[in-house]
Amino acid sequence: MAFSGKNPTCTLLFLLSLSLLALHTLLHHPRRPLPSLSAAAFLSSASNSTVAAYLRHLTLRPHLAGTPLSLSAALFVHSHFLSLGLAARIANFSALLSYPSHSSLSAHFGNGSAAEIPLSDAGGVVPPYHAYSPSGAAYGAAVFLNFGRERDYAALAAQGVGVRGCVGLLRRGGGLSRHEAVANAAARGVAAVLMFTEGGFKEGVERGTVMEGVGDPLTPGWAGGERLEADDPRVAGRFPGVPSMPVSEAAAERILGSLDRARLPSAWRESFKSGDRRCWGVGPGPTMLNFTYKGEQTMATIHNVFAVIRGSEEADRYVLLGNHRDAWTYGAVDPNSGTAALLDIARRFALLVRSGWSPRRTIVLCSWDAEEFGMIGSTEWVEQNLLNLGSKAVAYFNVDCAVQGPGLFVSATPQLDDLLVEVTKQVKDPDSENAYVYERWAAANGGVNQQIQRLSRVDSDFAPFLQHAGIASIDMYFGIDFPVYHTAFDSYDWMVNFGDPLFHRHVTVTGIWGLVALRLADDPILPFNYLSYSAELQEYKNALNALMGESISLDPLAAAIEDFTAAANEADGEIKKLRADGPALLRRRALNDRLMLAERGFLDPEGLPGREWFKHLVYGPRGDPESEIEFFPGVSGKRKGGDEEAKIRHEIWRVSRAIRRAASALRGGLT
Ligand SMILES: *[C@@H]1O[C@H](CO)[C@@H](O)[C@H](O)[C@H]1NC(C)=O
Ligand SMILES: *[C@@H]1O[C@H](CO)[C@@H](O)[C@H](O)[C@H]1NC(C)=O
Ligand SMILES: *[C@@H]1O[C@H](CO)[C@@H](O)[C@H](O)[C@H]1NC(C)=O
Ligand SMILES: *[C@@H]1O[C@H](CO)[C@@H](O)[C@H](O)[C@H]1NC(C)=O
Numbered sequence: 001m002a003f004s005g006k007n008p009t010c011t012l013l014f015l016l017s018l019s020l021l022a023l024h025t026l027l028h029h030p031r032r033p034l035p036s037l038s039a040a041a042f043l044s045s046a047s048n049s050t051v052a053a054y055l056r057h058l059t060l061r062p063h064l065a066g067t068p069l070s071l072s073a074a075l076f077v078h079s080h081f082l083s084l085g086l087a088a089r090i091a092n093f094s095a096l097l098s099y100p101s102h103s104s105l106s107a108h109f110g111n112g113s114a115a116e117i118p119l120s121d122a123g124g125v126v127p128p129y130h131a132y133s134p135s136g137a138a139y140g141a142a143v144f145l146n147f148g149r150e151r152d153y154a155a156l157a158a159q160g161v162g163v164r165g166c167v168g169l170l171r172r173g174g175g176l177s178r179h180e181a182v183a184n185a186a187a188r189g190v191a192a193v194l195m196f197t198e199g200g201f202k203e204g205v206e207r208g209t210v211m212e213g214v215g216d217p218l219t220p221g222w223a224g225g226e227r228l229e230a231d232d233p234r235v236a237g238r239f240p241g242v243p244s245m246p247v248s249e250a251a252a253e254r255i256l257g258s259l260d261r262a263r264l265p266s267a268w269r270e271s272f273k274s275g276d277r278r279c280w281g282v283g284p285g286p287t288m289l290n291f292t293y294k295g296e297q298t299m300a301t302i303h304n305v306f307a308v309i310r311g312s313e314e315a316d317r318y319v320l321l322g323n324h325r326d327a328w329t330y331g332a333v334d335p336n337s338g339t340a341a342l343l344d345i346a347r348r349f350a351l352l353v354r355s356g357w358s359p360r361r362t363i364v365l366c367s368w369d370a371e372e373f374g375m376i377g378s379t380e381w382v383e384q385n386l387l388n389l390g391s392k393a394v395a396y397f398n399v400d401c402a403v404q405g406p407g408l409f410v411s412a413t414p415q416l417d418d419l420l421v422e423v424t425k426q427v428k429d430p431d432s433e434n435a436y437v438y439e440r441w442a443a444a445n446g447g448v449n450q451q452i453q454r455l456s457r458v459d460s461d462f463a464p465f466l467q468h469a470g471i472a473s474i475d476m477y478f479g480i481d482f483p484v485y486h487t488a489f490d491s492y493d494w495m496v497n498f499g500d501p502l503f504h505r506h507v508t509v510t511g512i513w514g515l516v517a518l519r520l521a522d523d524p525i526l527p528f529n530y531l532s533y534s535a536e537l538q539e540y541k542n543a544l545n546a547l548m549g550e551s552i553s554l555d556p557l558a559a560a561i562e563d564f565t566a567a568a569n570e571a572d573g574e575i576k577k578l579r580a581d582g583p584a585l586l587r588r589r590a591l592n593d594r595l596m597l598a599e600r601g602f603l604d605p606e607g608l609p610g611r612e613w614f615k616h617l618v619y620g621p622r623g624d625p626e627s628e629i630e631f632f633p634g635v636s637g638k639r640k641g642g643d644e645e646a647k648i649r650h651e652i653w654r655v656s657r658a659i660r661r662a663a664s665a666l667r668g669g670l671t
Contacts (some may be wrong), residue, residue, distance in 0.1 A: 177625070
C-alpha cells in the first residue's frame with residue numbers, strides 16, 4: 001500500500017479514515033495500544049518492494065570502507081535522501097584502515113605429502129583477511145587451540161601439549177573477540193593464528209577486524225587533527241603481536257583431520273557439534289604449516305551520511321537512527337538489510353513530511369562508514385560531537401543486520417523496555433498470520449522481560465553512543481545467526497533464498513524502528529521508564545551478591561540503588577501528573593531533560609580500568625572476557641597483582657557513585 005500526501009484534502013481524508021480505522025481497532029482489540037495519527041500513517045506506508053529494491057541496488061557490488069565503490073554507496077544513500085526532499089549531508093573523516101596484499105598457506109603432512117591450502121572464498125571481493133593483523137610469516141607445527149580461552153590452554157597443558165612456536169588453529173567463539181583470541185595466543189608464544197567459523201558455508205571465510213577497542217587507532221578519544229605515530233604504544237598496543245588469518249571450515253577440517261589426536265582434551269571432543277569432528281586431532285603436528293601474510297595499513301577517507309528532519313518545537317533535541325553501510329563483501333545481511341530499512345524509513349518519513357507532519361524533536365538518520373574495522377565512522381563522529389550529543393541527544397537506535405533469519409532480538413538500556421513492548425504490539429509479525437510481533441516474541445522465551453538483552457557488547461555502532469557518550473540506546477535485528485557472516489556469500493541471492501524471501505521481516509524491522517523513533521520524537525513527555533532500570537540494577541546487585549558471597553560488602557551499591565529507585569518513583573509520579581495536567585511547556589521540557597540526562601550519570605570521566613575510553617560503568621566490555629557477568633564491567637575485570645579485594649571494593653564504590661549521579665540527574669535539583 002502506498003499513499004501520496006501531496007493533496008491536502010486527500011491527506012485530511014486519509015488521516016480521518018486512519019483515525020476511524022484506529023478507533024475500529026481500539027474497539028475490537030481493546031488491549032492493543034492505539035497508534036497516533038502519524039504512527040498509523042507511517043504503518044500504512046509499509047512496502048516490501050521498495051526495501052527489496054534498495055537492498056538490490058546496495059548489494060550489486062562490494063563496498064569495503066575506503067574504496068571507490070564504498071564512496072559510490074555513500075553517494076547513493078545521499079542522493080536517495082536528497083531525492084526525498086530531506087536535508088542531507090556527507091561528513092568525511094580520514095582514518096587508518098588496513099587491507100591485505102598477499103597471503104599463502106601450505107601444509108606438509110606427516111605422510112610426506114604437501115598441499116597449498118586455498119585461502120580465498122571467491123573472486124571479485126577482498127580476499128579473506130584480518131584487518132590490522134601485522135604482516136609476518138610463520139613455519140611451525142599445527143596445533144588446535146579450541147576457542148583459545150584460558151581454560152582451553154589449561155586443558156592443553158594438562159595433556160602435556162605445548163603451543164610455543166606453533167601455528168594455532170582457533171575456532172571462533174567462546175565469548176572471545178577476534179582480538180582477544182589472537183592476543184591470548186600470542187601471549188602464549190603461538191607464532192601465528194588461523195581462525196575458522198563453525199556451522200557456516202564450508203567454503204566461506206569470515207573476515208573481520210582484530211583491532212582492540214573502537215575508532216581510528218591514530219586518534220583514540222578525539223576526532224581528526226592530531227594523529228599519533230603508528231609506533232606509539234597507544235596505537236601498536238591495539239593490534240595483536242602475531243599475524244592471523246581467517247580460513248574456511250573446509251580448510252580447518254583438512255588440517256585438523258591430519259593432526260595427532262592422542263591428546264585431544266575430552267571436554268572439547270564432547271563439544272563438537274557433528275560426529276565426524278571426533279576425528280579432529282590437537283597436535284602439535286605432525287602436520288607443519290607454512291603461513292605468510294602481508295598487508296598494509298593506510299590512511300583512507302570514510303564517509304558518514306546524514307538526513308535530518310528538523311523538529312518543529314524542540315529542534316535542539318535529537319533522536320538518532322543509525323546503521324553502518326560499509327561491508328566486507330556485498331553485505332546483503334551485514335549491514336545493508338539495515339541500510340535498506342533506513343532508506344525505507346527515510347521514504348516513509350518523507351511521505352509524512354509531505355502530508356504536513358513535522359516531528360516535535362529533530363530526527364537524524366545516520367549511515368555510518370568503516371564499522372567493520374572497529375566502529376570507526378560512528379566513533380569519530382560521536383567524539384567530534386560529544387558535547388552537543390551529551391546535552392541534546394534523547395536516544396540512539398541502531399540497526400546493523402536488520403534481517404539474518406527469523407525471530408526478533410532486541411537489546412536496550414532498560415528505560416526503553418516499555419516503549420519496545422508497546423511498539424511491538426503495533427507491528428505485524430512477519431512469520432505468522434494475524435499476530436503482532438509482541439505475541440511471538442513474548443511467547444518465545446518465558447516472557448518479554450527475559451527477552452530484552454543489554455548492551456555491554458562492543459559489536460556495532462551503539463557502542464560509542466552508549467558506552468562513551470551515555471546516550472540511551474537500542475540495538476535490534478531479526479534472526480540470531482547466519483551462515484554467510486562476513487563471507488563472499490553474503491549476497492542479495494542469499495537474502496532472497498534464505499534470509500527473507502518476501503522481505504516481510506525487513507518491513508517488520510522498519511516498522512519497529514520507525515514507530516519507536518516517532519514516539520521518541522513526538523511524545524510530549526519522553527517515553528522513558530526508569531523503574532525498569534532500577535529493577536534491573538537490583539537484579540545485578542543480587543547476582544553480584546550470589547557471586548561474591550559475604551567477602552565483599554555491597555552496602556554502598558544497595559544504598560545507591562535505593563536512592564535511584566526513589567528518584568525513579570518520583571519521576572514516574574511526576575510524569576503521570578504532567579500527563580494529566582495537559583500542556584505545561586517548560587515544566588515538561590525540564591522533566592524531559594532530566595529523563596534524557598539520567599543515563600549520562602552512569603558515565604565516569606576516568607572510564608573502565610585499563611579501558612578508559614569506555615566511560616559507562618553499568619554497560620561496557622568486560623575486563624575478563626570469560627567473566628560471567630555482563631554488567632558493571634569494571635567490577636568483573638581481571639586484576640593482576642595487588643590487593644584484589646580492595647580493587648573490587650573500589651569498583652563497587654565507583655558504580656555506586658555512578659548510580660547516585662544518575663539518581664541525582666533524574667531528580668534534577670541541587671543538594
Ligand atoms: C565529503 O566527500 C564527498 C565525496 O567526495 C563530497 O561530495 C562531500 O562534499 C564531502 N563533504 C564535506 C563536508 O566536505
Ligand atoms: C597424506 O595425509 C593427508 C592429510 O591427512 C591426506 O590428505 C593425503 O591424502 C595423504 N597422502 C597420502 C599420499 O597418503
Ligand atoms: C614458506 O613459504 C614461503 C612463501 O611461499 C617460502 O618462501 C618459504 O621457503 C617456505 N618455507 C618453508 C620452510 O617451506
Ligand atoms: C511482497 O509481499 C508480497 C505478499 O506476500 C509478495 O507477493 C511479493 O512477492 C513480495 N515482494 C518482494 C519483492 O519480495
